[in-house]
Amino acid sequence: MKTIHTLLSASLLVGLPAVSGGALAQEAAEAAVEVHKGDVAWIMTATLLVLMMALPGLALFYGGLVRAKNMLSVLMQVMTVFSLNALLFAVYGYSLAFTEGTPFIGSLDKVFLSGVTIDSLADTFTDNVKLPEFAFIAFQATFAGITGALVVGAFAERMKFSAVLIFSVIWFTFCYLPICHMVWGPGGYLLEDGALDFAGGTVVHINAGIAGLVGAYMVGKRIGFGRESMAPHSLTLTMVGASLLWVGWFGFNAGSNLEATSGAALAFINTLFATAAAVLAWSLAEALLKGKPSMLGAASGAVAGLVAITPACGSVGPMGAIVIGTLSGFICLWGVNGLKHMLGADDALDVFGVHGVGGIVGAILTGVFAAPALGGTGGEDFAMGAQVWIQTWSVIVTIVWSAVVAFIAYKIADILVGLRVPEEEEREGLDITAHGESAYRS
């Protein structure tokens, strides 16, 4: 049933030098390389799903949470930062993240995608099974895009648009790309260390969560924070956004398997069950602690569960996923309440409380539930204590790296254009003052 396309094309044969023993061996190796149509179809579908997570999923999830006067500014920031990062990924990001270089950053061999052609192939997790490199680049570009877009929720409703773009370029270049290379790139530091991060708990979520938290501190609190009502203007849109995120996340997680195999099915089922568990956990805890389960709580729980299962989805079993989801629902609820008050930052849309905290919970618990005894895919030599330490170390590296780079990036943006809009513009709302339009007309 499986359609196999053997890549030994006539042109390749013609190109071979005079037949010798070495050439024959090379020919045999080349002959074994396969590109499966099913894999190609899946990775392109998954790419579209990740795009849908950002646009409109994340945009609506965030947009519904701000006041009506700032709706378009959030939609605009998500859309622009996604596009900006995706483009930069093509220009130099792919090369720096996914070519061999040092353990911390790749090389400049493929800037402007030089040398990548329609015939180029990228590795999967199976030897000799390849993907068209273009498909792999597009898939990874959507990850780069959504990670930058996640950060904007932390400083929503008061940051200058130009400062958002300057910050995004610097942080993408000096934080996202190195962390991406360390975790997923050839010879990456954390990859070689043995860290498990299937779909981007460290690279995407902890990374963005920390950058957001640093931003919330540096940009400062919104005017009237804690005194005036900053209630979400449309939880309906937030629910729609969270649901689109959930659907899109199957591309993010199961797509990260790169091949349409049983590994993708495992990530797929885990993405379903962990999230359902987190929705119920957050709602239950809210009902018990606050008296009423809220729609915003359920939607936040879904995102928390999705974040937490992201690093784990390829290495834990479905029951492990349910435990991870449940714990993330409880812990992230604390992340946006107790922890948030302790931190004292106006992380407007709880990027750290949900993505940062959920990412840390997921990354560390991956080291627990990957254990074969708990239904995970770890081998017989799997040592939970050691793996938990490796996971924790990858979390620490990400936190420190992201915090330092984010601090510098915000500083540079501050010096160049200033981080905040003037008070008058903040009060009037960014839609009119920064973009010259309003989301709603009566």
Added chain:
Amino acid sequence: MKFITAIIKPFKLDEVREALSAIGVQGITVTEVKGFGRQKGHTELYRGAEYVVDFLPKVKVEAAVDDNVLDQALEAIEKSAATGKIGDGKIFVFDLEQVIRIRTGETGTDAL
């Protein structure tokens, strides 16, 4: 002539309109308003942030009536707007000096 302003629960508007029509009140003006009385507001919780909502949505009904139907009108509003629970609203009555129907120029009770 008297001018009646009634603040009522929004979902009681239809019943109040019908009750006033039934006793011959020819027209009313309705406004959606917000306010608080003894019912006070409520709190809303969004993740970690708690907001006190001081002003609850109500409907303001205004009607001008002749003195001889005032008591009937007040009774009609009181009965039709009541639920017996806190937050049913209030009725205010003012003296009305003059009424003019713009189309015809009629004044006083003729214009009601």
